[in-house]
Amino acid sequence: MFADLDYDIEEDKLGIPTVPGKVTLQKDAQNLIGISIGGGAQYCPCLYIVQVFDNTPAALDGTVAAGDEITGVNGRSIKGKTKVEVAKMIQEVKGEVTIHYNKLQADPKQGMSLDIVLKKVKHRLVENMSSGTADALGLSRAILCNDGLVKRLEELERTAELYKGMTEHTKNLLRAFYELSQTHRAFGDVFSVIGVREPQPAASEAFVKFADAHRSIEKFGIRLLKTIKPMLTDLNTYLNKAIPDTRLTIKKYLDVKFEYLSYCLKVKEMDDEEYSCIALGEPLYRVSTGNYEYRLILRCRQEARARFSQMRKDVLEKMELLDQKHGRVFSTRRQPWPTGARLPALLPQSRTSCSSCNALCPPCPSTTTTATQCCVTPTSSPSRWTWPTPRWPTASARMSSLTARMRGRKTRRTQQPGSRPGMHEGLPGPWTRTEAGVTPECPLGVRIWGVGRVGGRQHGSGGRAAAQQGGA
Template sequence: MDYDLEEDKLGIPTVPGTVTLKKDANNLIGISIGGGAQYCPCLYIVQVFDNTPAALDGTLAAGDEITGVNGKTVKGKTKVEVAKMIQTVQGEAVIHYNKLQADPKQGKSLDIVLKKVKHRLVENMSSGTADALGLSRAILCNDGLVKRLEELEKTAELYKGLMEHTKRLLRAFFELSQTHRAFGDVFSIIGVREPQAAASEAFVKFADAHRSIEKYGIQLLKTIKPMLHDLNTYLHKAIPDTKLTIRKYLDVKFEYL
């Protein structure tokens, strides 16, 4: 095969191979290609589609580098050009590839981490660049679970601020009710010591009114306190549990992106 000098793999072990795939009725072998000129020095398999010649053969997998087609190197070519090279072949296509050797124990967790990094990178890419690199920008940037998680985090911040504000408000309301009680005590003392009957009765009524305000204020606080407790439970238990569940689903979903 007309290869150039071997490319430096930067210490990553690779295993070269060749596979012959018989095309299906639609003249396809069932792979999606990413990378290539002008953005990437190599071409690689993005996805192997189910129930296709490539999937049924089982040799090729996502992440494998494509080095040649039918004995011709693909170095320096675009993914469109490589796809045309495969399409022009009739009957069977010979794919030359490199497989990266990875630690299977660390592969899954590393794969998820890298795909999360990919998600962050793709958010700031143009659709053309992401498409050229074989990155599913539309899927990643418009992912429903990611949007839900972002909305949940915003809701948590809103509820946190609401709780802090409510606590300060209730504290101020409690102090105000205690002030009304103090006024009631003072008016009651004045009413007892007032020699004029009419004035004494007026001060006693003022005292009763302020004590009633304090009484109803305490009842209001007792009514609101359970609501605040429920809000606290929602903020510190329900939301974190839901976020954890969504992240677990995202980890599983990122395995297939």
């Protein structure tokens, strides 16, 4: 068509300059250089590169790009030839082939038109739609096959919500556990005071041991909190820094992806427009004047694809690092709990296990030959107990108590089952057995019958009556 004319059709370059050049490419094993050609006779006055395929001699060389015009092959002009003829000319050459071209000096910003922006918005909307809904609405779109990063983003959002709830629950749990540890410490302080002020040596030693056990529980609780706190810190770092950074990277990737898909859709629409006009026998103006608008979109699509590939690679690397960070958070801080271990087994040896009753009791004296002397042996009545033989107050204790009474100081009596009243100085206020936390089910083998004030009357021998009746 154009070869029969005596004059050249003026090309509409849209203000885009071109620079001539040539490049020598070494063909691959399949006798290809890795480009696709468009344009040519009989509708377009020039031939141009439509696409440069990845990992091909042309792509590895990087000299030619999509949108560049081909002017010759091995010094032979291709003016007025079709794209099929030019492809055969390239295939006939074995080994190295020299391509003469006009480099298109295109600015990608020139291709970012309002149509491309609207297509990006449409792709964002279609991304959250099902295919059936998009087809029913008549929305044309370009779909990227085998793109699993969108699903990874959804999984990341669900994981972030899960870890956020886990973090809040763990904080509340640790706060409650800390308060429980302080409660154990307070119990230890109370039992320590009771043990120090108890006149019976066995009972005093038992209370001191019990106080040490409660304080040990508090110490182990603080140690547990110190162990879990770094893990919680790492989880907060993973949740508040790593996941938002990955989410931001994925959003940038989606923006580049939608831009690339918009250019792909634009190229498809321009191809359909060209084919429909050729079918009607009416070539387009842009085609007959060099098709520079189409070549500009081809160049923008190639550069958008390069950015998309690089961004996709970065996202995959960041997701891999995020998975590694996730593994470190939940593996390095986790330590196995001893198999079959219980909390009393991990406490200091302040209490020993008796062979006869298999209960946790105070350590037996070194002179004890049988375990029954340190254990609580229940009788037929659940509320009646058999106790170790109590010791009498020493002479010095009786003398100090008598001296205190003679000086007029207020003293209070304590009654032990099976023994006469002893003297105890300095009890801090009226104590009762219920206030002291003593029950018949106490596993320590020690039961305290304190003396308190009820109704303004001081109880002395009333404790013995209560003991004989089995009441608390």
